Amino acid sequence: MSSFSSKIGVLLAAAGSAVGLGSIWKFPYVVGENGGGAFIILYVVFSLIFGLPLVMNDFMIGRLSGKSAYGVFRTLSGTNHWQWLSWLTMVTVTLLTSFYFVVTGWCFYYLTEAAMNTFAGMDAEGLTNFFTAFGHKPLTMIGYAFVAIVLTAAVLWFDVNKGIERLSKILMPLLFLMLIVMASHMVFLDGGTTGLKFLFEPNFSKLTPKVILEAVGLSFFTLSIGLGILITYGGYMPKEEKETLHSKEKNIVNTSIQMIALVIFISLLAGMIVFPAVFAYGFSPAEGPQLTFVTLPAVFQNMFCPTLTSVSFFALMCVAAITSTISLMEVMVAFVREASEDTKRPLNRHKSVIIVGVIQLITNSLCILSMTGSVRWLTVMDKNLFDTANNLTTDILIPIGAMGTSIFTGWFIPKARYQSSPMISFLYLLTLRWIVPVVIFIIFLESMNVFQFTIITK
Ligand code: PFF
Numbered sequence: 001m002s003s004f005s006s007k008i009g010v011l012l013a014a015a016g017s018a019v020g021l022g023s024i025w026k027f028p029y030v031v032g033e034n035g036g037g038a039f040i041i042l043y044v045v046f047s048l049i050f051g052l053p054l055v056m057n058d059f060m061i062g063r064l065s066g067k068s069a070y071g072v073f074r075t076l077s078g079t080n081h082w083q084w085l086s087w088l089t090m091v092t093v094t095l096l097t098s099f100y101f102v103v104t105g106w107c108f109y110y111l112t113e114a115a116m117n118t119f120a121g122m123d124a125e126g127l128t129n130f131f132t133a134f135g136h137k138p139l140t141m142i143g144y145a146f147v148a149i150v151l152t153a154a155v156l157w158f159d160v161n162k163g164i165e166r167l168s169k170i171l172m173p174l175l176f177l178m179l180i181v182m183a184s185h186m187v188f189l190d191g192g193t194t195g196l197k198f199l200f201e202p203n204f205s206k207l208t209p210k211v212i213l214e215a216v217g218l219s220f221f222t223l224s225i226g227l228g229i230l231i232t233y234g235g236y237m238p239k240e241e242k243e244t245l246h247s248k249e250k251n252i253v254n255t256s257i258q259m260i261a262l263v264i265f266i267s268l269l270a271g272m273i274v275f276p277a278v279f280a281y282g283f284s285p286a287e288g289p290q291l292t293f294v295t296l297p298a299v300f301q302n303m304f305c306p307t308l309t310s311v312s313f314f315a316l317m318c319v320a321a322i323t324s325t326i327s328l329m330e331v332m333v334a335f336v337r338e339a340s341e342d343t344k345r346p347l348n349r350h351k352s353v354i355i356v357g358v359i360q361l362i363t364n365s366l367c368i369l370s371m372t373g374s375v376r377w378l379t380v381m382d383k384n385l386f387d388t389a390n391n392l393t394t395d396i397l398i399p400i401g402a403m404g405t406s407i408f409t410g411w412f413i414p415k416a417r418y419q420s421s422p423m424i425s426f427l428y429l430l431t432l433r434w435i436v437p438v439v440i441f442i443i444f445l446e447s448m449n450v451f452q453f454t455i456i457t458k
Contacts, residue, residue, distance in 0.1 A: 007251060010237050012172050013327070014059075014259050017229055019175070020324030021103050022222035023267040024317055025292050026394075028274040030218050032285035035206030036198040040271070042207070042215035047223060047264055050216070050439075053431040054225045054402055055256040057409050062234020063252070068334035069228025072235075076413050085404045089228040090335050092397040095389045096227065097328045098363035101152075102371075102386060103289075104321040105144030105364075109134065110293060111314035117307050119297040124281055127294045138372040145364045152325040153357040156333055157350060167326070171319045176266070178316045183272040185303070191280030198278075198285060199271045209446035216443060217394040222263050226401035229327050232334050289390075292317075332356045399440050406436040 031039050062068075065075040069089045073082030113119065122130065134140070155167060186192060220226050237251075274292055277299040278285050287294060300310035333352045340347040347355070370378035370385035380388045410433035 007238070007255070009169065010233065011255050011258055012169055013323075014224075014230060014233055014255065015262050016167075016172055016323030017233070017327030018222060018224045018259055018263045018324075019172070019266050020222075020320045021100065021107075021317070022218070022324070023263060024270045024320055025103055025289070027218065027222060027267040028271055029287065029289055029291040030214060031199070031271060032275070032278070032287065032291055034211050034214060035203050036275075036285070037200050037202035038204045038207055039211065039215055040199065040268075041202055042212060043219050043267075044264055046216050046219040047260055049431075050402070050436055051219055051223045051225065051260050052256060053428055054220070054406060054436065055223060055230060055260060056252055056428070057405060057432060058225065058228075058230035059234035059237070059252045059256060061405075061409060061413070062231035063237050064234075066235045068232045068235060068338050069331060070335045070338040072228075072231050073408060077408070082408060082412070085401070085408065086228075086335075088397070088404065089226070089401050090332070092393055092401055093227050093229075093328055093331055093335075094359065094363060095397070096393045097325070097332070097360055098367050099386050099389045100321075100325060100328060101145045101148050101360060101364045102141065102367055104148040104318070104325055105141055105146075106134075106293060107314055107317040107321050108147055109140065109144045110297075111311065111318055114297070114300075114307065114310040114314050119301065119310060120306065122297065122301070124283060124294070124298050127297050128290075131290050131294050136372060138368050138374045141368045141372065142365050145368065146361060148322070148325060149357055149360045149364070151322060152329050153353050155322075155326050156329055156353050159349065167323065171323060175316055175319050176262075178312060179266060179269045179273070182309075182313065183269045186273045186276045186299070189276050189280045189299070192276035194279040195275030195277070196272065199268075199275050209443060213395055213399070213443050213447040216399055216440065217396075220398045220402050221394050222267055223260060224324075224327065226398040226405065227328075227331065228335070228401075229331050231405075232331050233327070329353075329356055329360070332359075399444070403437050403440045406432045410434075410437070 027043075031043075061072055061076060065072045067075050070086050073085055074080055119127065119130075187196060189195075224230060234252075270292075274295060275285065277283075277295045278287075278291070281295065281298045283291075283295050283298075285291075296313060297310055300306045300313070303309050333349065333356050336352040336355055337347055337349065340352070366378060367385045367389060369375045371387070373384075378385055383391075410429055
């Protein structure tokens with residue numbers, strides 16, 4: 001059985017999974033598209049009110065069952081009725097990774113280009129054109145996504161304990177430090193205050209039910225909720241020799257709070273790097289998925305030691321992305337292994353890593369061929385596969401997965417199984433039974449215009 005060797009190892013691996021492209025690439029552009037400050041308030045509120053119980057819940061059910069997303073629901077409920085939820089998480093993770101590795105590939109591409117000093121002397125228009133030109137090179141994109149897949153698979157090949165934990169222990173603190181240094185530099189740029197105002201001054205007129213649903217989705221995406229990742233990691237948590245109910249509960253609560261605080265902090269730091277840059281150089285905050293990639297090299301031009309700074313930044317993005325892809329792929333590997341135990345031919349870790357790696361290569365290539373327009377019929381309702389996978393997972397599948405897990409623990413695990421103190425148990429059950437499912441359900445209906453509420457703003 002795989003396992004982490006220490007509490008700090010669990011925290012760093014969980015934080016490594018959570019802090020990734022979601023915070024540094026997705027958070028800024030989604031905030032930019034949805035008007036800034038008011039969206040951020042929603043994001044933080046959802047991360048605290050929903051995020052905390054859901055993160056704790058994932059850890060707890062993983063720890064209690066010692067299983068991955070495949071076996072967890074079956075083991076805890078003693079029936080097969082919940083297997084659909086296991087398969088839903090697997091579909092979601094597969095879709096999510098099929099665009100996540102693409103963007104990780106972009107990071108590697110930008111890292112190599114930054115190292116070759118390609119961005120020197122390019123203005124805003126030049127940088128936008130550079131990104132657009134890259135968007136027409138499917139083979140280059142596939143090549144870089146392939147590099148990301150192979151690197152991730154190599155870490156998983158050596159098992160969780162040695163691979164993920166060791167890597168996270170070194171890289172996470174480094175990442176944190178680099179972001180702080182960059183954010184403190186950026187806020188002093190000319191135009192930096194406008195960027196900060198955009199980020200922190202709420203403008204509620206942009207809030208619609210669809211935007212609210214996006215805030216829920218982004219919050220869950222950045223916290224790695226609803227995909228079985230923290231469930232799998234919960235199963236790897238070390239058991240203490242003299243474990244009491246109190247110490248077990250304290251461990252899970254502390255790890256969850258620390259992880260959430262770190263994610264919110266890093267997402268805000270990323271915003272504090274990107275938005276001052278956007279306003280200082282005249283980009284649009286609603287630039288979309290290319291936002292981080294076009295704006296930042298512009299800024300690096302005018303900084304001390306531009307090549308070194310841009311290389312450091314893209315190296316940091318690669319680190320953040322890889323610690324997340326490791327967790328995503330580990331969930332798939334654990335799932336494939338557990339599912340294969342139901343057959344006559346159980347698969348070992350190495351075979352499972354190869355199978356998942358090949359699936360990744362295929363799905364990522366399809367997304368790339370679709371988004372670059374190389375294969376025109378690869379679309380869903382006129383949208384390319386990259387956008388479809390990106391929006392479908394964040395705005396729909398992850399919230400449904402989170403709601404399902406919440407209902408499962410709230411209503412279907414016998415209370416005696418997860419023993420906890422009365423206070424925690426009350427708050428926890430209240431949130432999992434009622435607040436999370438009901439609120440997410442209402443937001444869903446509302447985003448489909450079922451009630452036609454209007455949000456009144458002055
Ligand atoms: N939380 C990661 C990020 O923000 O980049 C991405 C992610 C990892 C999402 C794992 C979901 C997940 F289950």
